[in-house]
Amino acid sequence: MGRDAANVASGFYGSLKPGRKPALLVIDYQLGFTDISVSPLASDCARSVEATARLIAAARPSAPVIFTAVGYDTPMLEAGVWREKCGSLETLMRGSKAVEIDPRLGFDPACDTLLVKAQASAFFGTPLASLLAAGGYDTLLVAGCTTSGCVRASVVDAIQYGFRPFVVRECVADRSPEQHESNLVDMQSKYSEVIDLADAIGMIEQAGFPGETI
Secondary structure: OOOOHHHHHOOOOOOOOOOOOEEEEEEOOEHHHHOOOOOOOOOOOHHHHHHHHHHHHHHOOOOOEEEEEEOEOOOOHHHOOHHHHOHHHHHOEOOOHHHOEOHHHOOOOOOOEEEEEOOOOOOOOOOHHHHHHHHOOOEEEEEEEOHHHHHHHHHHHHHHOOOEEEEEEEEEEOOOHHHHHHHHHHHHHHOOEEEOHHHHHHHHHHHOOOOOOO
16 A cells, blocks of 8 residues: 555554454444345445455354444434434435345354444444453454444544554445545554454464454
8 A cells, every 4th residue: 555645744554453352343334235126325335345354254153243233213313413414324224234244244243243324434333443352452452334434433533532543445345436536545554554354363263262252
């Protein structure tokens, strides 16, 4: 990935090292974002979903998998003013198909965690930070969508809470290719490491902890 010259000159592009104990965060790979027949918010992100399924399979023996989904109850009070920016949020109603995790990912409530959220960040209004801290998890592998929206918001919050975020390039997606690439560049320069799928799997295998659930 190329470096942005202005950020280099400003002293960005330091590197994060993995911590002792990783967890996998899968952001909003729900049918409302992955199936274009379900919601106008969706895009074709089949390749990223398939790559994420491989990452989940590698993680389950040794690291917890935490899924998020955006979902609302009528009258959507928890959406707040965000609803004014995106009317299509109205398609993401709790109990609807749009809030179901994409079945290609094999979500298993017996061993995986699902957090339903109302805003962009996986941390905002959820117990994610507390769950990670209680389990001693210091590193987050990040997959999901969209790169420029909920992924970026979650990565910024992760580093602010003291967790080490590693965005897995093949496992994130955006409906806008331009925003996808620009946000990968920006996150790499300021808030996270952007790594390949093979490196993410290697990180999990190197940690070598027995499987745990949150």
